[in-house]
Amino acid sequence: MRRPEPLEIFQPASIREASAIVKEKGPGGRFLAGGTDLVIAMKEKGLSPKYVVDLKRVPNLSGICEEADGSLTIGALTTMREVETSPAVCKRFPFLAQSAAEVGSIQIRNRATIGGNMANATPSADVAPALLALEAGVKIAGAAGERTLNLGEFFRGPGQTAMLPEEILTAIVIPAAHPNLVGEYIKFSPREMMDLAYVGVAVALVLDGKKRCDAARIALGAVSPTPMRAPKAEAVIEKQILTEELAQRAGDEAARECKPISDVRSSAEYRRAMVGAMTKRALLNAAERPGPVAWTERRERRY
Amino acid sequence: MEQLTIVGKPVTRVDAEEKVTGEAVYGYDLVLPKMLYGKTVFSARPHAKITRINTEKARRYPGVVAVITGADAPWTHGESIKDKPFLAQGKVRYIGEPVAAVAAEDEDAAQAAAALVEVEYEDLPAYFSPEDACKPGAVAIHEDFAGYRKADFIVSGPMPNVCEHFKLRTGDVERGWKEADLVLAERYSVPTIQHAAMEPHSAHAQVDPESGRVTIWVANDAPFRALHEIAEALGVANEKIRLINPLQGGGFGSKGGLKVEPIAVALAYHTKGRPVRVKFNRQETFISTLVRHECIVEIKSGVKKDGTLVARQMALYWGGGAYAEKSPTVCIRGSLPAPGPYRIPHVKVDGYAVYTNKPVSGAFRGYGIPQGAWACEQHMDEIAKRLGMDAVDLRLKNIFVDGDLAYWGEQLHSVGLKETLIKATQAIEWGKKQPGARPTVKRGKGFACISKPTRTPTMSRAGVLVNGKGEISVLAGTVEIGQGCSTILSQVAAEELKVPLERIRMAPLDTDVIPFDASTTSSRSTYHMGNAVRRAAIDVREKLAEMACPMLEAKKPDLAFADGKVFLKDQPQMALPIGEVVRRKLGNEGIVRGDGSYTYEIGKDLDLETGHSDHASAFYMYATQAAEVEVDEETGRVRLLRMAAAHDVGMAINPLNCAGQIEGGLAMGIGSALHEHLVVDDQGRVRNPSFLDYHLATSLDVPKLIPIIVECAEPEGPYGAKGLGEPGLAPTPAAIGNAVADALGMRIYDLPLSPERVYWEIQQKKKKTAA
């Protein structure tokens, strides 16, 4: 569906100005980042925002910065391609780079932003599970100033977040991580590329020399109304030596606690089964890091 | 044969540069002066009477020039059954059927106005599978079927909604079952898929208010057939219609017959001479143009212990969708060779083309062969397994060879099938077993053989012009649908006139000036149009030779052509460039024209009771494809490791283009094997009409491909050539299916082999073995 009336587009130069526009014009507008979700929703899914506020002229919203306290700040307008190729990300969290590399195609990733992936809040957003497993926070700015939320509190439902209409997602903050942290993201989809996750599983583990799990985070995509953590599955492995058998048990637990739906892509039962299999594989892969991993769901993967 | 200079050479496609640089203008790109924008209103019900249409609000929308409904376009058309209205006539038969149309000054106004057309329906019982639609007592989807104008080969019934019943009767299958040591019956199915050509559908039409002449700009794959179908529907002479064919961005069968043309033409009668464009977006293309037949195949065979096939019986239920389109001929030409390229004494085939309340099915690259092959070739492997025989040996025992009398009564010649079988299986190291990368990942190999007929009899005509500069124009009605015909036909003309390829130009396709051609379908063009262009080039060459005789003081037999010149055979320095011959005789602006025509003369027509014909096809294409796969038992995901495809092309006029066709066919076949399924729910709605959820294979889903060209020359073909466009995807799913069965030790009968389907099949088997 194409919209019949001309669309009003604003290009503010600051966050304050952007919020002010929304305050003034009222509800029904949309922010625009890379446009890879928004423009398609408008052209093909009948979405017709009253107006659009383009954020690309607002300074300091993109870029990746290693902070003094060991945390990593990723500006909301940083593209997926930047995340995927960033030396800092690749070195510290290769599985986060992998999750960004799983999005669409290179052409899409040159436009798509990490903030857009979060703000759009689809259950299958590829970068969300990795960020949840890293216990990332989000910075949100509005007329009243800035606030920080856990990513877990940020997602409220499909397409819904904790942001007010005039609020802008400015950055994603990954807290300082244990030096031994290893992780993995596995996107499961029938096609090798250009496909949405039927299931996405991210894990982040802190293992000691004997593969004992000091900390475990498991996050799932595409199997509940929002990307979710799987605390019961985490509990299965915490403080345990990670074996194939244990990974399988954690997978079974994750399969039980996820809440998938059936749609044209897949049945809920199949998604559940794949959560089990992918959780097991992600855990085993993570445990083999930084060495070469056994389970690959992709013909070509770089991280 | 004389030395060939350019035929047989791997020259780069003549249209490569304009296409890779984006210079090429396709039908979808076309903008005409004073053009109006058309938008279609589609049926929202699968089967219903239209009780009321209100166009008032739409008419009043600013910028709207015309709003039309079925009442303004009381015409019907169809290839062999005239059942399809330009716009719905009081009733709709599928969701997506054009009901009304709007022409407006811009696209947004057309869109907005189309949304204001109100249609009220009274629902009727609807059928979404061919088996349901032909059950005794099913309501007729076409209640006026008996009264439709039809081709004389149409045999309808015996069940409800069957618009064509094809019968093949050879020997006596009952006797065959008694003679056999093993009798095996199975059932396979193939779902609805779509062509998904890169360029969606569009058509532009204009009616000249004074003469009433209709001009249509459309990337149709058979402009002369489309012209005739439109003229016939409108009840006007063919001369009243002109088709101009811009470049086509792929069609794979979906751009033959009439799709958006009727809507554009109907609107053009209401726009006071202004041209109107009707352009479908991707979703509209998915729901309202054409799909490939879903098909249920029942197959039963009797074999001797040593593998000799004795009898085969098949029933094929082709889901035709709401209108007949090409269903009758897909049913005939897909069912006839469905028992496979094997010697079988007792054969009985029943093909039923069945109306359903789904998008219209029709031609799709392969024309019914992939559906039959999916069943037959896996069935052959099951037979081999039960006999404890190697699958290649079973084929070798029964496979068609030169001189065989095929079960449809035709003596076969130039059969390169055996060579394709041997080469394709060798290329994947058939017989060599390898374990999977992990215990739960299994490896397997498989292959499948096919033969494919071409539409017969058909005609192609061509013209070749030579001007005073020695430049050559080829007038041919073959449409460049991406298959490379402009390169092949240029090579043929260049060969016969002995000029460099750069001298050849393909004339734009306009039915006012281009000679008749039946269609760019059925892999027929290289053979038919190749022959016609060759004859036209020889014709003009003879004329040039005659003109050159006095100039070179020679007799015709003493002349020869090379390097763009005509010369004396024993005094090669006595030479004239062919352009100079034209100039000297006719002046600087002179043009010499040659004409050529080719029709394959058919013997007896297909017998309607037995399906027999002594010449069912001008030529046959033979192929074997072989696949190696890896199946992940924990996820059901099938990953292809390599695929080899050996195709008997008769003679490769351009080996590079042959390899391209084979690789493209494989990529398309892989999509249909692993991913593609246009899902229609129990309300008749297409659930995945976009590339988000309709999954074609991407470049990363395609493994290492090994194209193999086999040349078993066809004496009638140009330089021995047959055809190649369609077979590239025909055996692909069956080859992959056999490889998956080999990997898993169990067979999957339904396509696609999506991870989820394979996963549940594995689970089910596990449960069975446990119990």
Ligand SMILES: Cc1cc2nc3c(=O)[nH]c(=O)nc-3n(C[C@H](O)[C@H](O)[C@H](O)COP(=O)(O)OP(=O)(O)OC[C@H]3O[C@@H](n4cnc5c(N)ncnc54)[C@H](O)[C@@H]3O)c2cc1C
């Ligand atoms: C062909 C294709 C393939 C794709 N494949 C994938 C895939 O594999 N995996 C995947 O996860 N996604 C995929 N996507 C979806 C999309 O690319 C991603 O979600 C992307 O990250 C969105 O970012 P964007 O900058 O384009 O967002 P936009 O489209 O600009 O915005 C998306 C939404 O977020 C809001 N928004 C954006 N930025 C902000 C901000 N800073 N503050 C507040 N609100 C904001 C917008 O108002 C809008 O509602 C694909 C899209 C396409 C077209």
